[in-house]
Amino acid sequence: DAKTTQPNSMESNEEEPVHLPCNHSTISGTDYIHWYRQLPSQGPEYVIHGLTSNVNNRMASLAIAEDRKSSTLILHRATLRDAAVYYCILRDAVRGADGLTFGKGTHLIIQP
Amino acid sequence: SQTIHQWPATLVQPVGSPLSLECTVEGTSNPNLYWYRQAAGRGLQLLFYSVGIGQISSEVPQNLSASRPQDRQFILSSKKLLLSDSGFYLCAWNNPPGYEQYFGPGTRLTVT
Numbered sequence: 001d002a003k004t005t006q007p008n009s010m011e012s013n014e015e016e017p018v019h020l021p022c023n024h025s026t027i028s029g030t031d032y033i034h035w036y037r038q039l040p041s042q043g044p045e046y047v048i049h050g051l052t053s054n055v056n057n058r059m060a061s062l063a064i065a066e067d068r069k070s071s072t073l074i075l076h077r078a079t080l081r082d083a084a085v086y087y088c089i090l091r092d093a094v095r096g097a098d099g100l101t102f103g104k105g106t107h108l109i110i111q112p
Numbered sequence: 113s114q115t116i117h118q119w120p121a122t123l124v125q126p127v128g129s130p131l132s133l134e135c136t137v138e139g140t141s142n143p144n145l146y147w148y149r150q151a152a153g154r155g156l157q158l159l160f161y162s163v164g165i166g167q168i169s170s171e172v173p174q175n176l177s178a179s180r181p182q183d184r185q186f187i188l189s190s191k192k193l194l195l196s197d198s199g200f201y202l203c204a205w206n207n208p209p210g211y212e213q214y215f216g217p218g219t220r221l222t223v224t
Contacts, residue, residue: 034211043202044215046212097144100156100158102155
C-alpha cells in the first residue's frame, strides 16, 4: 500500500472544529483513503473512508483533494472523547482481504 | 448487530511458556479475520489474516501461529513465548465487499 504522511500531534480546543491532514502523494487509482482512530488502551475504531468524492457520516467528514494526493479528516465539533491517535491509511481495493498497514498516526489532544 | 470478543483481557506469562489467545465474532458469517500486534511505543502490525476456515496467511515470520477451526473463531498461539512477544494483541473482522474493519477490545500480554 502507498505511504501516508501525517503530523505527529495536533492540539485543539473543545467544541471547535478539527482538521487532520494526510498527504499521500503516491496514491494509486484503486487506493481507498481510510481513517481509523485509537483511544487509549482500546482497539482502533473505523471512522470513515472515501475514494474521490468528499464523504460525510455521523462521526466526521472526509475532504479529498482533487488530485487525491492529500485528504483532510474533519471533526466538526471536537469533544474530550475525540482525544485519540488518528490513522490515515490507503488500501488498494484490488488486494481483497489483506489487512491494514498502520503508520504512526496523529495524536490529537483536546483542551477543555 | 455484530460483536467481537477477545480473551483474556490481560495476561502475564513467563518466557518459554505456551500461549493461546482466542477471538470470536458474533452476528455475521464468513468474515475475514485478522490478528494485529501493537508493541510498546510502536504502531499496529498485521500478523495473520484468514478468509475462511483453515485458511491462514502470515504477514511476518515470527514465533507465533494462527488457526481458524470454525467460521467465527480465530486463535493465536505460541509454543514458547519470547520477551519480544509482549504487546497489545488485537483481533479484527470485516465482511467483504465492505472495506471497514472492526476491532476487538484486545489482550495485553506481558512476557516476564
